[in-house]
Amino acid sequence: MTAAAVTTPDAAAPAVTTVALPDSPDLLALLSRGGALSWVRRGEGLVGWGEADRLEVSGPGALAEAAAWWADRSAALAVDDEVGVPGSGPVVFASVAFDPARETSVFVVPEVVVGRRDGVAWVTTTGDADPGDVMAAAREPLTPAPGRLRYADGALDPASWCGAVSAAIGRIGAGDLAKVVLARDLLVTADVPLDPRRLLDRLAARFPDCWTFAVDGLLGATPELLLRRTGRQLSARVLAGTAPRGAGAEDERLAAGLLASAKDRAEHALAVDSLVRALDPFCTALSVPEQPSLLTLPNVRHLATDVVGTQRRSGARGRAGLLELVDAVHPTAAVCGTPPEAAAGVIAELEGMDRGRYAGPVGWLDARGDGEFGLALRCAQLVDDDPCSARLFAGCGIVAGSDPAAELAETQSKFAAFQAALEG
Numbered sequence: 001m002t003a004a005a006v007t008t009p010d011a012a013a014p015a016v017t018t019v020a021l022p023d024s025p026d027l028l029a030l031l032s033r034g035g036a037l038s039w040v041r042r043g044e045g046l047v048g049w050g051e052a053d054r055l056e057v058s059g060p061g062a063l064a065e066a067a068a069w070w071a072d073r074s075a076a077l078a079v080d081d082e083v084g085v086p087g088s089g090p091v092v093f094a095s096v097a098f099d100p101a102r103e104t105s106v107f108v109v110p111e112v113v114v115g116r117r118d119g120v121a122w123v124t125t126t127g128d129a130d131p132g133d134v135m136a137a138a139r140e141p142l143t144p145a146p147g148r149l150r151y152a153d154g155a156l157d158p159a160s161w162c163g164a165v166s167a168a169i170g171r172i173g174a175g176d177l178a179k180v181v182l183a184r185d186l187l188v189t190a191d192v193p194l195d196p197r198r199l200l201d202r203l204a205a206r207f208p209d210c211w212t213f214a215v216d217g218l219l220g221a222t223p224e225l226l227l228r229r230t231g232r233q234l235s236a237r238v239l240a241g242t243a244p245r246g247a248g249a250e251d252e253r254l255a256a257g258l259l260a261s262a263k264d265r266a267e268h269a270l271a272v273d274s275l276v277r278a279l280d281p282f283c284t285a286l287s288v289p290e291q292p293s294l295l296t297l298p299n300v301r302h303l304a305t306d307v308v309g310t311q312r313r314s315g316a317r318g319r320a321g322l323l324e325l326v327d328a329v330h331p332t333a334a335v336c337g338t339p340p341e342a343a344a345g346v347i348a349e350l351e352g353m354d355r356g357r358y359a360g361p362v363g364w365l366d367a368r369g370d371g372e373f374g375l376a377l378r379c380a381q382l383v384d385d386d387p388c389s390a391r392l393f394a395g396c397g398i399v400a401g402s403d404p405a406a407e408l409a410e411t412q413s414k415f416a417a418f419q420a421a422l423e424g
C-alpha cells in the first residue's frame with residue numbers, strides 16, 4: 001500500500017472518502033439495477049454506481065477536453081483516501097467512441113466505487129453517503145432471465161456483409177490499404193427488460209481472462225487491453241488473428257494452425273506495429289515479444305502480444321496523461337486498419353453503421369493518472385428507449401488472403417460470447 005492522501009482544496013468542495021474494507025466483497029454482486037459501472041477481471045477491479053458527475057463530449061479534441069475536465073474536477077475535490085492504491089480515491093469511468101471526433105464519448109464519476117486490488121478492498125464515496133451504509137445496502141433482486149430472444153440483422157444482412165468483406169479484399173488487392181477491420185451488428189429483443197447485472201455476472205463467470213466492463217449501457221467482456229498505466233509503467237495486450245475452438249484433437253489442430261498461419265501473423269503484426277509506433281515516442285523503454293502467443297477463450301482463440309513500457313518523465317508538453325496516451329494509440333489496427341486513415345474511410349463506406357462506442361477505449365482513470373483502458377469488444381449496447389433490446393457488435397480484421405465466409409463465421413463465434421450471457 002502506498003501513502004494515504006488527504007487533500008482539501010476548499011471548504012465547499014465535494015468530499016471524496018476512501019476507506020479500507022475488512023472483507024473482500026464479490027464486486028459484481030454489489031451492483032444495483034440502475035447505472036451499473038464495471039471493470040472487473042478475476043474478481044479484482046472496480047464497480048461503481050450513482051452519478052456524482054458526468055461529461056458527454058464529441059468533436060476534434062474530445063479526449064483533450066475530457067482530460068482537462070477530469071483534471072479540474074478531481075483537483076477541486078476534498079479527498080480523504082486511507083488506501084492509496086491505483087483506483088482508490090476519486091475515479092472516473094470512461095467509454096470513448098470509436099471515432100471520438102464524430103460520436104459521443106461518456107465519462108461518469110460514480111457516487112460509490114468499490115474496488116479490489118491484490119486482495120485489498122475499499123469503498124469510495126462522493127458527497128454525503130456513509131461508506132458503512134453503502135456497503136450494508138443489499139443489492140436489489142435480479143429481474144427475471146430474458147427467456148425467449150428474437151434476433152434481427154443490424155445494418156447489413158450476412159450476405160451483404162460478406163459483399164462488404166469482398167469489396168475490402170478488392171481494395172487491399174488494389175494496394176489502397178493493407179488491413180481493415182469490418183464489423184457488423186445484430187439486434188436482440190427479449191420479452192422482459194435486460195438486467196445488466198445478470199449479463200455482467202454471466203460474462204465474468206464464463207470469461208475470467210477478460211475484463212467485464214459496463215459504462216452507460218455498453219456492456220461486455222473484452223480480452224484486449226489497450227493501455228494500462230501504473231505510475232510510469234505502461235502495458236497493453238494486443239490481439240488480432242482469430243481461430244474458432246474445436247473439440248478434442250481438432251482444437252489442438254486449430255491452435256497450431258493459428259500460430260502457423262501467415263495470414264493471421266500478418267494481421268497480428270500490423271496491430272502490434274500500430275500500437276508500438278504510437279507509444280514509442282512516450283517511452284524510455286518498450287518491450288515487445290518477437291513472437292505472439294495464444295490466448296484461449298471459451299469461444300475463440302487469438303494471437304496475443306503483451307507489450308510493456310516505461311513512460312518518459314516528461315516530453316515536449318510535459319508528462320502525458322493517460323487520456324493523452326489513449327488518444328495517441330487509438331485506433332490501433334486491431335479495430336481500424338493500416339494505414340488508419342484509409343481504413344477508417346473504408347469502414348465508413350462499407351460497414352453501413354455507426355459504431356458508437358463499440359471498438360472504442362473503455363475503462364477507468366483515477367486522480368493520480370493511473371488507470372486501465374480496454375477496447376470495447378464482445379459487447380452490446382443496451383437500447384436507450386427499449387429496455388428489452390440491445391445491439392451486439394463483432395468485427396474481424398480483413399487482410400490479403402481473407403475469406404468472406406470464414407470472416408462471417410468469426411463474427412458469429414464472437415457474437416456467441418454475449419449470446420451465451422443473454423441465453424442463460
Ligand SMILES: C=C(O[C@H]1C=CC=C(C(=O)O)[C@@H]1O)C(=O)O
Nearest residue numbers: 239240241242334394395396397
Ligand atoms: C474487432 C474485434 O476483434 C479484434 C480483436 C481481436 C481479434 C480480431 C481479429 O482477429 O479480427 C480483431 O482485430 C471484435 O471482436 O469485434
